[in-house]
Amino acid sequence: MRIDAIAARLRAEIGADRVLSDRQQLRTYECDGLAHYKVIPALVVLAGSEEDVVATVRACAEAHVPFVARGSGTGLSGGALPHADGVLIVTSQLRTIVELRPEDERAVVQPGVINLQVTKAATPFGHYYAPDPSSQQICSIGGNVAENSGGAHCLKYGFTTNHVTGLRVVAPDGDLVELGGLAPDTPGYDLLGAFVGSEGTLGIATEVTVKLTRLPETVRTLLAAFASTDQAGAATSAIIAAGVVPAAIEMMDALSIEAAESAVHCNYPAGAGAVLIVELDGPSAEVEAQFTEVTALCEQAGAFEIRVAADDAERQLIWRGRKSAFAAVGRISPDYIVQDGVIPRTALPEVLRRINEVADEHGVRVANVFHAGDGNLHPLVLFDDGVPGEAERAETVSGAIIDLCIEHGGSITGEHGVGVDKARYMPRMFSDTDLETMHLVRCAFDPENLANPGKIFPTPRLCGERPGRHRGALDHEGAEVF
C-alpha cells in the first residue's frame, strides 16, 4: 500500500494528471528500446518541472520505494526498464532549452530536450551539438547523459561525457546538487564524469549544460566499396595510422548492405563485401588535403569503387543507407539482437572473421553495421522467434561476441550502456575489487539502493553497516590482484 500512499501524496503535491496508476496506461512504459525485457511499473509520474522530480524522489526516499528515470525510452540496454514495485519518473515533458550561449559555446537544457533540437537551436548561431546517436531525432539529452551515448561522429568529437560541463541533479534522497558548471573544469572531485553514464543509479539530472561545437567550414563524404570486411578494416587502420582523424568512419558488411538496399534503395555499389563511409570535416584547406590522402589509402587497401558526394543531397543519400540499416534488418529477419561492443581498431579484421565463424557454427546470420573508426561494433544477430531454439542460439552467439571483445582487449559496451542487459557481463571485465569500488560510490549516494536498482551491477549488493568497503571481502579479493 506504500505505492497508493505515494500516489495520493503526489496527486496532491504535483497534480493528479501527472500521476498514472491505471494498468493500461502503465503498460505503455513496460520497456525501453530493448523490448525483450518487460516490467510494468507500479506508478508512473510525468514530471512537468524540476520540483516535480524532487517531490517524487523525496516521496520515494521517505517510503523506501525504488524509482527509475526514463527519457524518450530509446535506450538499447534496458537502462530505463521499470521496477515492478517502483515509480517510473518520465522526464520527456521537461523539454525547455533554458539558455543558449553561443558566445560561450554552451547550452543549458532540460533532460527531456531531444538531442537534435539542441543542434537545431544552435545552428543559426553557427554551432551544433556534436554527439549524434542514430536515434538523435527522438532520444533525449537526459537519456544520453544516463547512458553516455555515442554516435557516428564520436570518433572525432568524443562521447556525451566529453560534451557535458554541468548538471543539476536530484540525488536519491531528493536533494538538489550542482555538478560542474559553465567552466571546462571545476575544483574538487569531478563527480560530473562519474554521473554521466551512471544510468540513473546516482540520481536524476534535471538540467544539463552542454558544449556547443562550431559548425565546420567544410564537410566531405565518400563511400568506398571493398570485396571484404578484411580490406575495409585494413583501410580503416591505414587512415588512422596516417594521422587523419575523420569525423566518422562507418562500416557495413554484405548482409547489412542487402538489408539497407531492400529498405531504402540506397544504391550502394553492387557486389560489395563491405562499404566504408568516411566523412571529413574542418577548415577547407585541411579537408581537401586529407580527402586526397583518404581516397588514396582506400584504393591501396583494395577499394574497387569510390564515390564522392558532390553536394548535400548526395551526402544524405550515402548516409541514408547507414542510418536506415538497423530498421532495415527487420525486412530480412523477423527478429534480431543489436549487440554493442568495442575492440582495438587493429583487431577489426580478426574479430569480424571470428564473429562469422561463431555465427556459422550456430547456424545464425550476423549483419555488421558499425563505427569502424572507434572499433565500436554493432553486430545484429538475426533470428526468428517463431522457430524453436533460434532465439537461444542467437543469444549464445551474441554472448560469444562479447567474449571476443573482451579477449581482444575491448569492452562489453561502446555506447549503449550496461543497463539490465549487460550487468551479467560485468564480472567478465572487472575484478570483484573493481566492482566493489564502483559499488561503494553507489552506496555513498544511494545507501538503500532505491535509484534504478538492478542495473549495471551483476548481483544485488547491499551497502555495509558502516561507510566504505567491506574490508573482509576485499582483503580476500585483494590477493587475486597481485
Add this chain to the structure above:
Amino acid sequence: MRIDAIAARLRAEIGADRVLSDRQQLRTYECDGLAHYKVIPALVVLAGSEEDVVATVRACAEAHVPFVARGSGTGLSGGALPHADGVLIVTSQLRTIVELRPEDERAVVQPGVINLQVTKAATPFGHYYAPDPSSQQICSIGGNVAENSGGAHCLKYGFTTNHVTGLRVVAPDGDLVELGGLAPDTPGYDLLGAFVGSEGTLGIATEVTVKLTRLPETVRTLLAAFASTDQAGAATSAIIAAGVVPAAIEMMDALSIEAAESAVHCNYPAGAGAVLIVELDGPSAEVEAQFTEVTALCEQAGAFEIRVAADDAERQLIWRGRKSAFAAVGRISPDYIVQDGVIPRTALPEVLRRINEVADEHGVRVANVFHAGDGNLHPLVLFDDGVPGEAERAETVSGAIIDLCIEHGGSITGEHGVGVDKARYMPRMFSDTDLETMHLVRCAFDPENLANPGKIFPTPRLCGERPGRHRGALDHEGAEVF
C-alpha cells in the same frame, strides 16, 4: 608510538633504506612548491615499487595513521604538504615507462616518471604527451594526476584528465584497484574522472595509462605587442570568436615583461603594455590559413609590432621570456604569491583592470603572466617579507583576486589544485550540499579520513555512522537551494 611500530614493520617488509625517520632527513620534505606552508612528517617512505606503496598504505590503514603521497614536490597549492603525525609516501623513484604503444596512442608509466620524459620517449615514434605544465622538466605524472595539471597548450589539448585513460590505484585500505584502461571509455561508473584531480584523497596512483598525441605537421609561433592588456585581451577574444583554436595564447603584462627582460634578455618589443604569444599547430595548409587570420586580428586589436618565429631557435626565444617569467619575478621582488584563478575569456579586460585597482588600493604590485586563451589567470602578487605588513597586504590582494574570479563566473583554481591553500575558498564556490556530495565520495573510499587529510575540504568533516548522507544536515541545506 604507532609511528615507530609502522617504521619497524616497513623496515622489515620493504627495506631499511626506504624508511626515513631522521629529523634532518624528514625536514627535506617539509613543503612542496608552495613554500609558505611547512610541516615535518613523522615518517618518510621512499617507495621503490607498487608493492612498497601497498605495504605502506596497509600499515597506515591498520594503525589508523594518516598518509600523504608526494611526487616531485613541485605543486603550488600545498597538495603534498605532509601530515605531522603521518607518513609521507614519496613516489619519485617509481620512474619506469612500463609500456609505449604508439600504434594505440598510449603509454603506461609509473607515477614518478617526469612529464617531459614521456614526450622524449614518444617523439621517435612521432608522438608526444600533450599536457605541459611550466614545471614539465621536473614535475611527475603522478603529481599531474593528483592535481589535474594544465599548461600553456591545454587551450587546444585539454587538461591531464583529458589524457589519462587508465589508472592502477592503491585505495586507502591498501587494496589495488583498476580504473579505466586502454579503451577511450569503460562501462560502469567513470571513477577515473573523479580520481584525476582528487589530490591524493582517494588513494595513490601506481600506474598511469596516458594518451599519446601525434606530433603536429607544423608549428608556428608569433609574438604580438600591444599598448595595454585591454587590447591584448580584445585580440584574444577576437581570435577565439573567429573559430581559431590556437595551441596556446599566452599573455604577459608590463611588469612581467620587465622581470623576464632583466632575467633572460628575451628582447621583447620596447614599451609594450602587454604581449601575446600565439602558437598554432596542425596540418600545414590549415596552420598557414589561420596564421594569416590571427595576424590580421592582432593588428585590428591594435598590435604595434608582430614578430613571427622564422625557425625553431626564434620560437624558443619567444617562449624563453614566458617560461622564465615566474622565476624572473624573483629579480624584481624578494617574495611573491602565485595566484591561480579562471574567468570567462570575455571578462579578461574588466578583471585585469579590477586587479590593478585592488592592487593600487593596497599599495601592492601585481604581475600578470597567464593562459589568456583559457581565461586562466596567474597573477603574481609581489611583496617583501622583510617589510612589516606587506605579506598581509599581498594575502588580502591575492584573496580579492579569487573573489573577482568567482564574481565573474569563474573558478578558484585553473590548474594548481585546491590543496591546503585554497580549501578555505571552496565554500565561496560551492554550496554546503555540493561539498557534502563530494565528501560522501571521500567517505566511501576513506571513511577514516587517512588519505591526505586537511586538503580540498574547508573544515574537518567526519564520515557518518551509516553510509551516505547526513540527512538532517542536508535537509536543512536543501532549503537554500530552491
